[in-house]
Every structure is written in structure tokens, then in C-alpha cells.
Amino acid sequence: MNDSDHKLEEIIARLNQQYGSPKGRKEDDTIHSLIKVILSQNTNDKNRDRAYRALLSEFKSPEELLEADKDKISEVISVAGLQNKKATRILESLKTIKQKRKELDLSFLEDLSLSKAREWLLDLPGVGPKSAAVVLNFDFDKNAFPVDTHVFRVTKRLGLIPKDATRKSAHEILETRTLGEEMEEFHLNLIKHGREICKAPTPLCRECFLNDLCDHFLNKVGSKK
Numbered sequence: 055m056n057d058s059d060h061k062l063e064e065i066i067a068r069l070n071q072q073y074g075s076p077k078g079r080k081e082d083d084t085i086h087s088l089i090k091v092i093l094s095q096n097t098n099d100k101n102r103d104r105a106y107r108a109l110l111s112e113f114k115s116p117e118e119l120l121e122a123d124k125d126k127i128s129e130v131i132s133v134a135g136l137q138n139k140k141a142t143r144i145l146e147s148l149k150t151i152k153q154k155r156k157e158l159d160l161s162f163l164e165d166l167s168l169s170k171a172r173e174w175l176l177d178l179p180g181v182g183p184k185s186a187a188v189v190l191n192f193d194f195d196k197n198a199f200p201v202d203t204h205v206f207r208v209t210k211r212l213g214l215i216p217k218d219a220t221r222k223s224a225h226e227i228l229e230t231r232t233l234g235e236e237m238e239e240f241h242l243n244l245i246k247h248g249r250e251i252c253k254a255p256t257p258l259c260r261e262c263f264l265n266d267l268c269d270h271f272l273n274k275v276g277s278k279k
């Protein structure tokens with residue numbers, strides 16, 4: 055194991071010590087997972103969950119949703135914001151799945167390799183690398199690492215990905231460096247750390263329990279000597 059692996063291991067251990075070992079919530083229905091991930095774009099968990107519950111209570115099945123009027127869907131999910139765009143994405147995704155698979159079910163992704171399953175999801179309207187990785191990791195237990203805005207910022211500051219990494223390359227790098235359950239916990243704990251301590255634009259470095267391992271902090275301290 056090299057120094058950078060040791061650093062990653064130590065960061066994961068400290069995050070777990072501080073925030074525990076959280077688990078992402080698996081949905082009973084694979085289509086619901088996809089809908090939830092579309093609703094979560096550009097909003098917080100609370101509003102995503104409110105919109106998701108409202109949608110499930112208004113439309114009893116994905117089939118019913120597929121037949122629904124776009125404006126009605128948009129009205130029902132408005133609490134999540136960007137409702138017109140999200141309603142379009144949900145409807146277009148459902149239509150594409152129905153066309154390609156003849157049914158509204160994504161369970162077949164289970165039997166595909168990670169790259170094939172990801173390719174399939176990325177072909178759906180409005181599903182980007184992060185959304186695809188959330189579905190594949192949380193619902194299919196595949197080794198996909200979702201990189202949202204917090205994960206991207208925190209891993210870059212820590213020096214776990216290069217300064218010039220893109221979102222796409224960040225997914226690839228972090229995916230090869232973590233595995234299975236550890237990946238899910240690490241992803242969720244990085245989000246928590248990004249919200250509570252490693253905030254944008256001003257991180258609370260002095261009180262951060264990772265500062266002795268963090269490139270951003272060590273470079274800042276070094277430049278003041």
C-alpha cells in the first residue's frame with residue numbers, strides 16, 4: 055500500500071468515526087429510484103423527499119405516471135424546483151425505457167456490467183454521471199462512485215483527485231480507489247463533511263479533523279511560513 059492509499063484509508067476511517075457508517079436508501083422499485091434521482095437534481099434532500107412523496111401519492115404506479123399530463127406532474131413536484139424540466143425528464147425517461155424494454159422496469163441492469171449499465175442509464179434524458187452512479191451504487195450495489203458538488207470540492211481540496219480533475223475524471227478516479235459498501239459510506243460522509251465543515255466558499259479548516267491530511271490546508275499553512 056502506498057502513501058496515497060494510506061491517506062485515503064485514514065480519511066475514510068476518520069469520516070466514519072465522526073459521522074458513522076450511513077447507508078443510502080434503497081427503493082423497492084427500480085423506476086422509483088430513477089425518478090427520485092431526477093427529483094434530487096439541484097435541490098436539498100428535504101424538498102426532494104417531499105416532491106417524491108407527493109408524486110407517489112398522486113400517481114399510483116409508473117404506468118400511471120407515464121400516461122399523466124406533464125403540467126400536472128410539474129405541479130405535483132414543484133417543491134423540488136425546476137419542475138418543468140424535471141417533469142419532462144421523468145416523462146421522457148419513462149417513455150424511453152418503455153420503448154426499449156417494453157416494460158417499466160430497470161431490474162435487468164443488475165445483470166449488466168458496470169460500464170454497460172452506466173451506458174444504458176446515461177442514454178436516458180437528463181441522467182448524468184452522478185445520477186447514474188447514485189442508482190447503480192445505492193440500488194444495484196455496483197461499484198459506481200457518485201460525485202456531487204460537495205464530493206467534488208472536498209476530494210479536490212483534500213488532494214484525493216488532481217486540481218484540474220473534471221467531474222467525469224473524478225468519477226473514474228474515485229471509482230478505482232474505493233469499493234462496495236465503503237464507497238457508499240464514503241460518498242455520504244463526504245457530503246456531510248462538505249455541508250458542515252468543508253463548506254463552499256469558506257472551509258472551516260482550523261476545526262477540521264482532517265486538516266493534517268489535507269493538501270488545501272497544508273499548502274495554506276506552508277505558504278504563511
Ligand code: SF4
Pocket residue numbers: 208211212251252253257258259260262263264265268269270271
Ligand atoms: S482542512 Fe479545510 S479544506 Fe481540508 S477538508 Fe478540512 S475543511 Fe476542507
